[in-house]
Amino acid sequence: MTSPSPARSRTSLRRTESEGPRLGSVRSLGGDPPGSADNHMMGRTHHLADATGQPAGGVAVPGAYIAPGAYIAPGALASQRPEPQVRATRVGPPRVIAFLVVAMLLAAGSYIAPVIRDAVFGPSVAPPSKSVLALPGEATSPDGGLPTAERIAFWTKRVSEQPADDLSWLQLAALYSQQGRLHVDLDAYARALDAANHALAIAPKYPPSLAVRASILFATHDFAGAEAGARAALVNNPRDPSARAILGDALLELGRAADAAAEYDAIADVAGGPSLDIRRARLAYVTGHADDALALARKALEGASGGLDTASATSDPVELAFYQAALGEYARLSGDAATADVAFRAALVLRPDDLASRIGLARVSAAAGDLGSAIRLLDEAAAIAPLPEIEALLGDLHTLRSEGAAADAAYGTVRLTAQLSELAGTVFDRQLVLFDLDHGSASAAVLTRARAAFATRPDAVGRDVVGWALHRLGREDEAWAASEAARATGIVDARILFHAGAIAVARGDAATGAALLEQALELGPALDPLDRAEAEALLGRR
Amino acid sequence: MRTRTKVAAVGAAIAVLTVGVAPLISGAADHLEAPLAKAHHDLDITDIYAFDGANSKNTVLVIDVNPFAGTATNTGTKFSTDGEYRFNVDTDGDYAADDIYTVTFGSNAPDGKQSLTLWKNGSAVVSGKTGNASIGGGAKVYAGLRDDPFFFDLVSFRAWRDPDGDGAFTYTGSTTFAGIDTFRGANVSAIVLEIPDSWLGSSANFWGSTLLGGNVIDRMGKPALATVFVNPFGGDSDKDAYNQTAPEDDVTAWGGLFTAVENVFYGAGSPYPAAITGLLLPDVLHLDVANLGKSTGTGFTGGAGGILNGRTLAEDVIDLELIVVTGGLAGTPVVATDGVGANDVAFPGSFPYLAPAH
Numbered sequence: 051m052t053s054p055s056p057a058r059s060r061t062s063l064r065r066t067e068s069e070g071p072r073l074g075s076v077r078s079l080g081g082d083p084p085g086s087a088d089n090h091m092m093g094r095t096h097h098l099a100d101a102t103g104q105p106a107g108g109v110a111v112p113g114a115y116i117a118p119g120a121y122i123a124p125g126a127l128a129s130q131r132p133e134p135q136v137r138a139t140r141v142g143p144p145r146v147i148a149f150l151v152v153a154m155l156l157a158a159g160s161y162i163a164p165v166i167r168d169a170v171f172g173p174s175v176a177p178p179s180k181s182v183l184a185l186p187g188e189a190t191s192p193d194g195g196l197p198t199a200e201r202i203a204f205w206t207k208r209v210s211e212q213p214a215d216d217l218s219w220l221q222l223a224a225l226y227s228q229q230g231r232l233h234v235d236l237d238a239y240a241r242a243l244d245a246a247n248h249a250l251a252i253a254p255k256y257p258p259s260l261a262v263r264a265s266i267l268f269a270t271h272d273f274a275g276a277e278a279g280a281r282a283a284l285v286n287n288p289r290d291p292s293a294r295a296i297l298g299d300a301l302l303e304l305g306r307a308a309d310a311a312a313e314y315d316a317i318a319d320v321a322g323g324p325s326l327d328i329r330r331a332r333l334a335y336v337t338g339h340a341d342d343a344l345a346l347a348r349k350a351l352e353g354a355s356g357g358l359d360t361a362s363a364t365s366d367p368v369e370l371a372f373y374q375a376a377l378g379e380y381a382r383l384s385g386d387a388a389t390a391d392v393a394f395r396a397a398l399v400l401r402p403d404d405l406a407s408r409i410g411l412a413r414v415s416a417a418a419g420d421l422g423s424a425i426r427l428l429d430e431a432a433a434i435a436p437l438p439e440i441e442a443l444l445g446d447l448h449t450l451r452s453e454g455a456a457a458d459a460a461y462g463t464v465r466l467t468a469q470l471s472e473l474a475g476t477v478f479d480r481q482l483v484l485f486d487l488d489h490g491s492a493s494a495a496v497l498t499r500a501r502a503a504f505a506t507r508p509d510a511v512g513r514d515v516v517g518w519a520l521h522r523l524g525r526e527d528e529a530w531a532a533s534e535a536a537r538a539t540g541i542v543d544a545r546i547l548f549h550a551g552a553i554a555v556a557r558g559d560a561a562t563g564a565a566l567l568e569q570a571l572e573l574g575p576a577l578d579p580l581d582r583a584e585a586e587a588l589l590g591r592r
Numbered sequence: 593m594r595t596r597t598k599v600a601a602v603g604a605a606i607a608v609l610t611v612g613v614a615p616l617i618s619g620a621a622d623h624l625e626a627p628l629a630k631a632h633h634d635l636d637i638t639d640i641y642a643f644d645g646a647n648s649k650n651t652v653l654v655i656d657v658n659p660f661a662g663t664a665t666n667t668g669t670k671f672s673t674d675g676e677y678r679f680n681v682d683t684d685g686d687y688a689a690d691d692i693y694t695v696t697f698g699s700n701a702p703d704g705k706q707s708l709t710l711w712k713n714g715s716a717v718v719s720g721k722t723g724n725a726s727i728g729g730g731a732k733v734y735a736g737l738r739d740d741p742f743f744f745d746l747v748s749f750r751a752w753r754d755p756d757g758d759g760a761f762t763y764t765g766s767t768t769f770a771g772i773d774t775f776r777g778a779n780v781s782a783i784v785l786e787i788p789d790s791w792l793g794s795s796a797n798f799w800g801s802t803l804l805g806g807n808v809i810d811r812m813g814k815p816a817l818a819t820v821f822v823n824p825f826g827g828d829s830d831k832d833a834y835n836q837t838a839p840e841d842d843v844t845a846w847g848g849l850f851t852a853v854e855n856v857f858y859g860a861g862s863p864y865p866a867a868i869t870g871l872l873l874p875d876v877l878h879l880d881v882a883n884l885g886k887s888t889g890t891g892f893t894g895g896a897g898g899i900l901n902g903r904t905l906a907e908d909v910i911d912l913e914l915i916v917v918t919g920g921l922a923g924t925p926v927v928a929t930d931g932v933g934a935n936d937v938a939f940p941g942s943f944p945y946l947a948p949a950h
Binding site for chain 1: 661662663664665667668669670704737746747750751754755756757758759770772774777
């Protein structure tokens with residue numbers, strides 16, 4: 051299967067001057083996925099691909115995971131921007147979509163805590179800090195071993211030989227999950243979930259299977275399911291730090307920061323180290339302690355680099371890139387462009403395909419006024435995985451440069467994301483809602499979607515998105531209440547502040563609005579360019 | 593009687609299988625266990641073996657680590673560069689090591705291999721690199737990725753012991769095993785040491801251990817003892833402590849627990865439990881050097897004292913254990929075999945004895 055890369059096709063639709071980076075090897079996951087009959091998403095993807103006349107099948111994306119903090123779906127464009135009127139001449143959905151899409155998993159901490167290393171081997175373990183929660187390697191383990199695709203083939207063969215082998219299903223679930231995370235691949239997550247369900251159909255109370263399933267649910271934004279799954283895993287294996295970490299992660303996304311903190315504290319003795327530090331960084335950020343978040347991200351990176359003690363160190367460049375990217379993201383969110391720039395660039399040296407760093411660096415460049423570099427970085431990122439976040443930002447930058455056709459092409463890709471699969475719509479729900487709100491599509495239906503997104507992830511950002519939807523519908527008092535509720539969590543976030551300021555201005559409270567808008571603007575690269583433009587316009591500077 | 597006793601020795605380990613909430617895949621052999629071992633796959637001992645060399649004047653000692661090396665998530669194929677791999681040999685019968693053969697590894701060379709050095713009591717014997725036989729100082733050593741010689745239908749065993757996976761062993765699953773070797777196609781990181789019989793004397797005790805930063809990460813003598821007997825009803829709180837106990841202290845530290853576990857199967861009034869404990873502990877492989885390799889797993893022709901004599905690659909320790917643990921000493925066993933009687937690939941019969949990696 052040697053389908054042309056999405057990058058090339060995409061380029062042919064949208065630009066001719068350059069090609070994005072070639073994508074990696076042809077996807078080969080060892081034949082049909084186990085239980086592929088149940089894999090609706092795969093079928094849908096192929097259908098879309100066929101509809102465009104493009105070859106079906108996917109391309110392995112040398113992709114990335116998303117740094118903490120990326121949970122703030124950045125497609126948010128501030129103003130009620132008119133829909134670009136110029137339609138790109140396109141005969142079908144962008145080819146990019148033909149390959150499995152992409153999950154910007156989770157934002158927040160998409161590190162799926164690998165339970166996995168213990169998954170097969172038994173529930174009764176309390177591993178020490180080192181790599182208990184560490185990130186799995188990418189193509190090959192840093193100390194040898196088969197590439198992930200070949201490991202998947204190994205365990206796939208075993209389950210075909212002995213379908214009652216739940217441990218092999220569990221390995222498959224863990225490996226597909228790893229692949230999904232590193233390659234930003236929702237289809238891999240669908241396969242992972244299918245494999246985990248097979249394992250649990252055989253031994254429904256086996257803690258490692260329950261924990262892996264919980265991690266997959268978390269990654270695909272079923273946070274309530276992840277919480278329930280992690281709790282189920284802990285019933286018979288209460289000392290498993292991996293399951294408890296997943297529980298903490300889920301609670302955090304469910305807006306229960308104090309409960310999440312308690313779970314993290316509970317594993318600190320046995321599973322301290324970079325993977326816990328980076329979780330606590332996100333906890334600090336969403337509770338309004340951006341400086342602490344930055345310090346914790348720095349500590350996590352030091353730990354992973356061996357600066358604190360060798361037991362926590364890793365030689366895996368993918369893992370190190372993750373921590374560099376996380377540091378960059380927390381620096382960016384706190385307005386520290388210089389630190390962010392250095393960290394993102396370091397991550398890209400370690401892992402050239404690191405998506406989160408490319409996006410983060412694009413934001414830093416855009417904030418510094420270098421739209422050309424930002425667009426180039428986003429084009430490269432989109433060639434790796436055309437996440438709605440990337441395409442929306444790309445469209446906005448083109449809009450700023452009055453490049454209507456290019457902007458429209460990017461926006462078109464965003465709109466297609468939701469049609470790809472139910473899972474894509476779920477995982478990207480906030481990004482897509484914000485995109486609609488900021489690109490002329492605000493409606494009661496979008497408000498309903500915002501509320502649905504909030505119901506599944508009732509945190510500060512969820513409240514803010516609901517408030518922003520109300521604002522776009524002119525229901526300013528309700529919008530203000532939602533915005534206040536978002537800020538009551540303690541979070542200090544540039545976009546939430548910008549939204550609050552805009553709502554305050556709309557309510558006629560110019561002084562409060564100006565103060566909030568100034569606060570947002572002071573966070574520099576944390577505020578995306580069109581948000582910045584609208585904030586400045588509201589302050590009368592444009 | 594000799595046969596019967598031998599079964600008991602091996603078999604007690606299987607109590608493991610039945611009683612213990614031991615880590616699963618480890619099931620019978622020590623394929624993963626205590627927290628420390630589990631956190632360091634490259635120091636996690638799966639099995640040890642001791643058998644006669646192709647040259648019968650030599651003895652082969654094997655330590656396997658790293659279950660499902662390179663295929664399970666988060667496993668690699670390299671040896672620890674910080675750790676030590678120890679072949680401990682007691683030659684005077686006091687269960688304290690008289691000779692320690694240690695193998696240490698360097699980092700990857702450009703060709704992907706690691707340098708290695710074999711030490712005897714702190715003095716270098718021979719150096720080489722992984723994937724090759726290194727010969728010198730009277731010894732021959734090999735380290736590298738090989739086929740896992742262990743064979744066992746762990747899947748069927750688990751389904752029988754704990755059908756819903758909750759850790760409470762009910763033994764309500766099918767007693768008819770599928771007979772599929774769970775370790776087929778699996779590799780381990782193996783260290784194979786061949787030394788003259790004269791270095792061991794006529795009789796010795798052997799156990800393997802791994803260390804990191806001076807702490808014992810894992811140790812193993814007889815198959816699966818820690819797996820079966822330590823924390824037999826769940827958890828792992830004692831497993832590191834067990835691994836860190838010196839064999840000479842085993843009886844004092846763990847004898848009571850072992851007998852208590854055996855009582856579950858044989859009843860408190862049975863003479864078997866105490867006898868079995870006496871055979872199992874200290875947790876070492878006894879080597880009747882002249883008779884090594886003559887225990888095939890089908891006849892109980894072990895060496896002096898009727899105890900397990902070394903362990904050959906082909907020996908079906910699981911069947912022996914199943915027979916003993918499921919009532920075979922007192923009548924008909926509930927499960928007499930797992931249906932797997934041999935490794936999935938043939939052993940080459942010459943150094944390094946384990947089959948090539950898959």
